[in-house]
Amino acid sequence: MQMSEVSMEINGRMVARDVAPRTHLGDFLREEVRLTGTNLSCEHGVCGACTVLLDGQPVRSCITFAVACDGRQVTTIEGYDDDPIMSRVRAAFHQHHALQCGFCTPGMVATARDIVLRLPEADEARVRIELSGNICRCTGYQGITAAVMSVLSDLRAQPDAQVDALRSLMAEGKTALLPAAQASAAAFTGFKAEQPAAAPVQPQPAATAAAPAGAAGKGSSIQGGFDVPFPAAQVWAFMADLPAVASCLPGAVIEEQDGDSVKGKIAIKFGPMAAAFNGTAQLERNEQQMSAMLRGSGQDSLSQSRAKGDIGYRVLAVSEQASRVEVDLLYALQGPLAQFSRSGLVQDFVRRMIADFGRNVTLRLQNPAGAGQALPQAELKPFRMFMGVLWERIKRLFGA
Secondary structure: OOOOOEHHHHEEEEEEEOOOOOOEEHHHHHHHHOOOOOOOOOOOOOOOOOEEEEEEEEEEEOOOHHHHHHHHHHEEHHHOOOHHHHHHHHHHHHHHOOOOOOOOHHHHHHHHHHHHHHHOOOOOOHHHHHHHHOOOOOOOOHHHHHHHHOOOOOHHHOOOHHHHHHHHHHOOOOOOOOOOOOHHOOOOOOEEEEOOOOOOOOOOOOOOOOOOOOOOOOEEEEEEEEEEEOOOHHHHHOOOHHHHHHHHHOEEEEEEEEEOOEEEEEEEEOEEEEEEEEEEEEEEEEEEOOOOEEEEEEEOOOOOOEEEEEEEOOOOOOOOEEEEEEEEEEEEEHHHHHHHHHHHHHHHHHHHHHHHHHHHHHHHHOOOOOOOOOOOOOOHHHHHHHHHHHHHHHHHHOOO
């Protein structure tokens, strides 16, 4: 089996190992680094027992691949010694009897820390919603909720400078985590004695407007495309029109436009999962090559998950009356909703959305709206998309 070397900072110490690409972070922590405080239960990202911090953000280690953590910072239950929020959370869990068997506790306190850090004004109802992704089979959640509420209440009554500093870092989109105690890290077992400390990961410069496609940095890349039975020049004129493009993109709505800059939202609902990313986007056009890059970022108001992406597309002439639109998408998702980004399924759905987008473009060109009339907004139809993805996978399975 092909192995990949990964290097990451775990609880303040650099660790390097050769791992199989399919190895999950939870197994890596337990089996390779011998940090057994991270508990594995459902192994489907549902129960929350395996929650750890990745660059200061809670993630399900049972569905996060170890190779995806290369060059990043991981904090487990063994590494919170120097963290001012976790010291308060631990004391509150003890005071309010917020644990019994303790199996869910490592993941539960990681989520509790995130709530205190991210939602300083949260009430009890919001705290319960935020805790709903962590299953406890013992306590009935009353003590856990009371513990989190007590920490929030204490910080509102008497602010803590260290906690405020972490909150400021999070607001700026930076890692909200203090270095773990080196003394506790030195006591961990399972490290290679001869392995030197890896060099720290250097921050990458921010993407500029002139940066090429893919400048959003690390993320997931998906390529696709669609055919349109219209001349390339006509298709390009349509694709360079931001409101027209938005009308064809499932779930997208433009609320404000200033030249090639827009503000709006993309709303998605699939079963119990719903998100509405509010954000901004900038369109960069190359008229000669009939290509464009739409760079956008946004945040979901409920989960506080953040999304960033570059959508590049180019119109190619297939014949005098037919064109091909090639699409290259690079995106990154951070926060609670990132746990749903299991690559294979997400890529299938995105490709399906690109196909739906292509059909909508053809429909708009075949039936152009009258002057001054708003184009109807495309609707996301999850059930139809799901059935389409399922059918494609069945065909691939049987070689059709």
